[in-house]
Amino acid sequence: VTCVGQVIGVVVADSEPAARRGAKAVKVDYEELPAVISIEDAIVAGSFYEQYGNSLATGDLEAGFAAADHALEGTIRLGGQEHFYLEPNGCIVLPTEDDEYTLISSTQAPNKHQMYVANTLGVPMHKLVCKTKRIGGGFGGKETRSIFMHCAAAVPAYHLRRPVKAILDRDEDMQMTGTRHPFQATYKVGFTKEGRVTALDMHLYSNAGNSWDLSSAVMDRALMHADCVYKFPAQRVTGHLCRTNIASNTAFRGFGGPQGLIAAELVMERVSRHLGASSLDVRQRHLYREGDVTHFGMVMEGCQVVPCWEGALVAAGGWEQRRAAADAFNTEVRAGGSPAELLARAADLFLCLTFNIPAMPQLIAADLRVRRLVQLQVASDR
Numbered sequence: 001v002t003c004v005g006q007v008i009g010v011v012v013a014d015s016e017p018a019a020r021r022g023a024k025a026v027k028v029d030y031e032e033l034p035a036v037i038s039i040e041d042a043i044v045a046g047s048f049y050e051q052y053g054n055s056l057a058t059g060d061l062e063a064g065f066a067a068a069d070h071a072l073e074g075t076i077r078l079g080g081q082e083h084f085y086l087e088p089n090g091c092i093v094l095p096t097e098d099d100e101y102t103l104i105s106s107t108q109a110p111n112k113h114q115m116y117v118a119n120t121l122g123v124p125m126h127k128l129v130c131k132t133k134r135i136g137g138g139f140g141g142k143e144t145r146s147i148f149m150h151c152a153a154a155v156p157a158y159h160l161r162r163p164v165k166a167i168l169d170r171d172e173d174m175q176m177t178g179t180r181h182p183f184q185a186t187y188k189v190g191f192t193k194e195g196r197v198t199a200l201d202m203h204l205y206s207n208a209g210n211s212w213d214l215s216s217a218v219m220d221r222a223l224m225h226a227d228c229v230y231k232f233p234a235q236r237v238t239g240h241l242c243r244t245n246i247a248s249n250t251a252f253r254g255f256g257g258p259q260g261l262i263a264a265e266l267v268m269e270r271v272s273r274h275l276g277a278s279s280l281d282v283r284q285r286h287l288y289r290e291g292d293v294t295h296f297g298m299v300m301e302g303c304q305v306v307p308c309w310e311g312a313l314v315a316a317g318g319w320e321q322r323r324a325a326a327d328a329f330n331t332e333v334r335a336g337g338s339p340a341e342l343l344a345r346a347a348d349l350f351l352c353l354t355f356n357i358p359a360m361p362q363l364i365a366a367d368l369r370v371r372r373l374v375q376l377q378v379a380s381d382r
Contacts, residue, residue: 035245049241074270091167183259
C-alpha cells in the first residue's frame with residue numbers, strides 16, 4: 001500500500017448499505033513505513049520517477065550569466081486543487097452474452113476504460129462497448145483516475161455474470177482520485193541593469209503521487225510553457241517527477257500549462273521589483289515577435305503576442321491611472337495589498353507530440369486486430 005485511499009479489495013453485495021457494512025467489517029493490519037508526502041520530502045529523500053528526464057534549452061547559459069549585471073535565485077511553490085466536479089465518479093458494468101460487456105461510466109476517456117477493463121478481464125477490446133451518457137463535471141479528474149473503479153466493478157460482474165454498479169461518495173472520491181499537480185520551481189535568472197534577462201535556468205518539480213498516471217505529459221507541457229510569452233536569449237528548464245505517498249495526481253484544466261506560465265511570470269515580477277522598474281516595461285521588452293524561436297524550437301510565424309498585448313492595454317483604458325489608483329488604495333486602505341498587473345499567457349496545442357512536431361505518423365494497433373497508418377495533423381496556434 002503506497003497511499004491512503006489505495007484500493008486493496010472489493011466487497012460486493014445486493015445493496016449499497018450492505019456493501020458498505022461489509023467493507024467496514026474488513027480489518028487490515030498495517031506496518032507503518034516512512035512516508036514521502038511533499039515535494040520537499042521527495043527532494044530530500046531522492047524519491048523521483050527516474051524514467052523521466054526531459055529538459056529544454058536554448059542559447060548559451062554560461063555566456064548569458066556572464067553578461068548579466070545582476071543574478072537572483074529563488075523558489076516558487078504552487079499548490080494543487082481538487083477538481084470538485086458536481087457528481088462523483090460512477091460506473092456500471094453489464095454482462096451481456098459471449099463474454100461481451102456494456103460499460104457505462106462518467107468518464108472523460110471511454111476508450112481508456114475499454115482498454116484497461118479488457119486487459120483486467122482478459123477479453124478482447126471488441127467485446128466491450130464503453131459509453132459515457134453524462135460526465136457530471138470532469139475538468140481532467142475523470143480522464144484516468146476513474147479507471148481503477150471501473151476495473152474493480154468489472155471483476156465481480158465477470159465472475160457473477162450480474163450487473164455491478166459502483167459510485168463513490170464525495171469523501172472517497174476526494175481521497176482516492178488525486179488533484180492538480182502541486183509544483184515547485186527553483187530558478188536562477190541573470191539580467192542587465194536595464195531590465196533585460198540574459199539567462200534563465202529553471203528546475204520544475206511536480207508532486208506526481210504514488211503512480212506515473214499522466215504526470216510526464218503534464219510536466220512536458222509545463223516545460224513548454226516556462227517561457228510564457230517571453231523571449232529569453234538563453235534558457236534551460238528541466239523537469240522532475242516526485243514519487244510520493246499520496247493519491248496519484250492527474251490532469252486538470254490547463255494540464256501543466258498554468259504552472260509553467262506562473263513560474264515565468266513570477267520571475268519577471270521579481271526582476272522588475274529588484275530594479276524598482278515598471279513590471280509592464282520589463283515584460284513588454286521581452287515579448288515574442290515575428291520570427292523568434294522558442295526554447296523548444298518553434299518559429300513564431302504570424303505572431304500575435306504584441307498586437308494582443310497592445311490591445312489589452314487599450315482595452316484596460318488609462319492603464320497607468322488605474323495602476324496608480326490601485327497602488328494608492330492598497331497603501332492607504334489595505335496595507336500590503338496586491339498591485340494591479342497586466343499579465344500575458346500563452347496557449348498551445350493540448351497534447352504535445354514530441355514537442356510540437358507538425359505532423360507525426362502513428363501506427364495504431366487496437367486490440368492487435370486493426371492496424372492502420374494515420375497522419376496526425378497537429379494544429380498550432382498561429
